[in-house]
Amino acid sequence: MTVRMWAEGRVGRVEMDNPPVNAIGAATRAGLLKAVAWAEEKRLERVILTGAGRAFAAGADAREFDADPVEPHLPDVLNRIEASPVPWIAVIGGVALGGGCEIALACRARVAGPKAQLGLPEVTLGVIPGAGGTQRLPRLIGLAPALDMIVTGKPVGATRALDLGLVHAVDEDPLGWAEMLNAEALDTLVPVGDLNPPAADAAVLAAARATAEAKMRGQVAPLRAVAAVEAGLALPLAEGMAGERAAFLELRQGAQAKALRHMFFAERAARGRAWRGGTPALLDTVAVVGGGTMGAGIAYGLLNAGLKVVLLETDAAGVDRAEANVGRIIEQSQKRGLIDEGGAAARRAALTVTDDYARAGEATLAIEAAFESLEVKRTVFAALEAALPPEAVLATNTSYLDIDEIAAGVGDPSRVLGLHFFAPAHIMKLLEIVRGKATSDDALATGFALGKRLGKVPVVAGVCDGFIGNRILARYREAADTVFMDGSTPWEVDEAMVEFGYAMGPYEAQDLSGLDIAHANRRRQDATRDPNRRYIPIADRMVELGKLGKKTGAGWYRYPGGNGKVEDPIVADLALEEAHFAGITRTDYGPDEIRHRLVLAMINEACDILHEGIAESAADIDLVTVFGYGFPRWRGGLMHHADTLGPQAVLAGLQALAQEDPVAWRPSPFVEGAVAAGLSFADFAAREG
Ligand code: 3HC
Numbered sequence: 001m002t003v004r005m006w007a008e009g010r011v012g013r014v015e016m017d018n019p020p021v022n023a024i025g026a027a028t029r030a031g032l033l034k035a036v037a038w039a040e041e042k043r044l045e046r047v048i049l050t051g052a053g054r055a056f057a058a059g060a061d062a063r064e065f066d067a068d069p070v071e072p073h074l075p076d077v078l079n080r081i082e083a084s085p086v087p088w089i090a091v092i093g094g095v096a097l098g099g100g101c102e103i104a105l106a107c108r109a110r111v112a113g114p115k116a117q118l119g120l121p122e123v124t125l126g127v128i129p130g131a132g133g134t135q136r137l138p139r140l141i142g143l144a145p146a147l148d149m150i151v152t153g154k155p156v157g158a159t160r161a162l163d164l165g166l167v168h169a170v171d172e173d174p175l176g177w178a179e180m181l182n183a184e185a186l187d188t189l190v191p192v193g194d195l196n197p198p199a200a201d202a203a204v205l206a207a208a209r210a211t212a213e214a215k216m217r218g219q220v221a222p223l224r225a226v227a228a229v230e231a232g233l234a235l236p237l238a239e240g241m242a243g244e245r246a247a248f249l250e251l252r253q254g255a256q257a258k259a260l261r262h263m264f265f266a267e268r269a270a271r272g273r274a275w276r277g278g279t280p281a282l283l284d285t286v287a288v289v290g291g292g293t294m295g296a297g298i299a300y301g302l303l304n305a306g307l308k309v310v311l312l313e314t315d316a317a318g319v320d321r322a323e324a325n326v327g328r329i330i331e332q333s334q335k336r337g338l339i340d341e342g343g344a345a346a347r348r349a350a351l352t353v354t355d356d357y358a359r360a361g362e363a364t365l366a367i368e369a370a371f372e373s374l375e376v377k378r379t380v381f382a383a384l385e386a387a388l389p390p391e392a393v394l395a396t397n398t399s400y401l402d403i404d405e406i407a408a409g410v411g412d413p414s415r416v417l418g419l420h421f422f423a424p425a426h427i428m429k430l431l432e433i434v435r436g437k438a439t440s441d442d443a444l445a446t447g448f449a450l451g452k453r454l455g456k457v458p459v460v461a462g463v464c465d466g467f468i469g470n471r472i473l474a475r476y477r478e479a480a481d482t483v484f485m486d487g488s489t490p491w492e493v494d495e496a497m498v499e500f501g502y503a504m505g506p507y508e509a510q511d512l513s514g515l516d517i518a519h520a521n522r523r524r525q526d527a528t529r530d531p532n533r534r535y536i537p538i539a540d541r542m543v544e545l546g547k548l549g550k551k552t553g554a555g556w557y558r559y560p561g562g563n564g565k566v567e568d569p570i571v572a573d574l575a576l577e578e579a580h581f582a583g584i585t586r587t588d589y590g591p592d593e594i595r596h597r598l599v600l601a602m603i604n605e606a607c608d609i610l611h612e613g614i615a616e617s618a619a620d621i622d623l624v625t626v627f628g629y630g631f632p633r634w635r636g637g638l639m640h641h642a643d644t645l646g647p648q649a650v651l652a653g654l655q656a657l658a659q660e661d662p663v664a665w666r667p668s669p670f671v672e673g674a675v676a677a678g679l680s681f682a683d684f685a686a687r688e689g
Pocket of ligand 1: 020021023055058059060061062063074095097098099100102121122124129130131133265268272
């Protein structure tokens with residue numbers, strides 16, 4: 001029973017009960033409609049509407065969005081609630097989001113508990129509110145605040161909701177408030193739909209559009225939401241709602257909404273998952289080796305999750321530096337209001353920073369985040385092996401080194417795995433869990449248990465150079481450098497990829513991380529690089545010139561005074577020079593061609609990764625690219641995007657480019673396989689997996 005109803009005297013109680021968060025599907029809509037008729041038939045004085053469990057209602061059930069809409073439709077149900085002679089009161093104890101918030105708006109009164117959250121996050125699923133949200137919210141709280149909530153999708157807490165006039169009261173006992181509300185007072189309340197819409201304020205509408213374009217660039221839903229709000233300002237409620245509904249239904253079927261739904265469910269599926277075998281270690285104390293930026297971020301993330309941390313350094317100076325690094329994060333978190341004084345003190349108390357490995361003797365897990373050198377890592381692992389219990393799991397945060405080589409130095413290599421965090425490690429959601437050839441199920445289960453505890457999106461990867469994410473990144477950069485050498489500038493490449501949906505292009509991003517890291521990797525790969533593969537020397541020239549990125553004031557761009565990037569003609573000249581030496585006639589690539597090449601390069605690499613079994617599913621590649629590498633979420637991640645292009649088009653694109661360079665653009669066998677099987681990439685990966 002997704003909607004329960006019962007009478008307490010003349011008060012009707014209606015409760016939505018669709019665990020875990022009362023998503024509103026067909027059964028809930030039908031139940032609510034039935035409850036309206038029931039309350040009227042019984043001539044009740046009021047109906048108090050609640051949500052069972054932790055939520056009021058999390059919105060329309062997004063799992064229904066792929067199918068045709070089924071009656072009764074939510075807007076019709078809500079219009080019935082609003083027009084009923086029996087006034088409804090929404091008692092909002094937890095989240096009232098999307099359709100959940102729209103239900104509350106259709107009620108005559110709204111009361112929130114202190115932990116309530118109200119919002120219209122539909123744009124984050126690529127749609128607009130589809131049950132009156134764009135029409136009732138501006139009528140209730142005014143144009144500017146309504147647009148702010150609808151365009152950004154950000155919910156508001158109880159106090160803010162009260163300030164905005166979104167709820168009538170905030171009460172520790174919201175149900176009691178609804179029961180006690182004076183019947184006459186209730187009668188005087190006007191249904192939100194009967195209120196006049198606010199005046200159309202051109203400046204406010206323009207500001208909302210500017211926000212949509214700046215913060216949600218490339219996405220269609222936020223601008224459509226503004227249009228629906230604007231249209232409703234001059235229309236009766238029913239007409240405004242009809243326009244809103246048509247836009248909602250159209251967007252629901254669109255590519256962006258499908259991509260965002262895919263990410264929503266893929267993320268949730270990943271967060272909850274455990275490794276399919278083994279028993280995780282009990283996590284209480286974790287040793288972290290290395291208190292640099294990465295180690296300190298990892299340590300802070302562990303402390304946040306309530307774990308004790310022993311942070312290991314090599315000497316007294318290292319201990320001081322590590323202490324300062326973690327201390328800084330604690331202070332910043334406190335300043336931002338994320339933790340209070342007590343929280344900061346608890347984190348400091350749970351942290352031991354030392355150069356004495358013996359103090360990590362109780363740790364059941366160690367995460368090494370030391371310098372990227374096999375020698376250094378082997379020394380660290382030997383010390384961990386000596387100090388920690390024999391069954392403790394030993395993890396390395398290496399980005400590129402071979403886990404199997406690290407494990408080879410450990411007596412029992414089955415204890416060793418990779419836990420690849422992304423900087424800043426306490427914020428970035430992605431965690432690559434790297435499975436060496438000897439890694440045990442217990443070690444992997446521990447990695448997944450840790451991921452869950454830290455609230456990460458865990459993705460398992462096999463051993464190869466760069467695992468999943470950095471391997472795709474390397475190919476992306478290689479394609480960018482080739483385009484640069486053969487005809488474009490870094491700023492043209494960056495602009496093309498920003499238009500694609502990245503927050504920044506590959507060159508600006510590399511300026512932030514530093515050109516020296518990729519340079520060191522290239523030197524490491526010199527011995528094994530395919531001699532037939534074209535090598536673009538421009539990045540090496542940059543390093544020779546000391547242009548290492550923002551930290552040196554100049555990289556692909558110049559940063560006068562350490563700020564604001566400026567295009568650097570010297571960098572553009574390097575490509576002219578190298579192209580001249582190599583006898584290349586340069587081509588003027590347009591932004592579409594740049595995007596085509598860079599995206600296809602990534603897709604082909606990802607397909608090789610799937611082919612080799614380094615990644616387990618296409619969705620895992622989507623999670624890695626979105627949560628670790630800034631691939632636009634609204635494109636659904638790299639492989640989801642590849643499927644919107646279609647395997648056939650991907651293969652044709654690769655074959656055409658292979659005419660230019662058969663080595664770099666050799667189509668992955670996985671692409672050919674998907675085409676031959678007539679399956680999407682996702683389905684082909686599932687079949688092959
Ligand atoms: N539809 C379908 N399933 C939903 C859902 C929804 N709207 N919201 C949550 N769920 C599911 C999740 O997939 C998850 O399922 P699982 O247990 O099988 O993995 C389960 O509910 C719990 O969700 P979370 O793991 O996210 O739980 P949290 O406690 O971390 O977060 C939440 C709860 C804040 C409600 C979060 O789930 C959320 O933000 N949900 C989406 C809210 C939203 O975007 N609503 C708008 C929907 S569109 C709409 O309403 C259209 C209308 O205008 C007509």
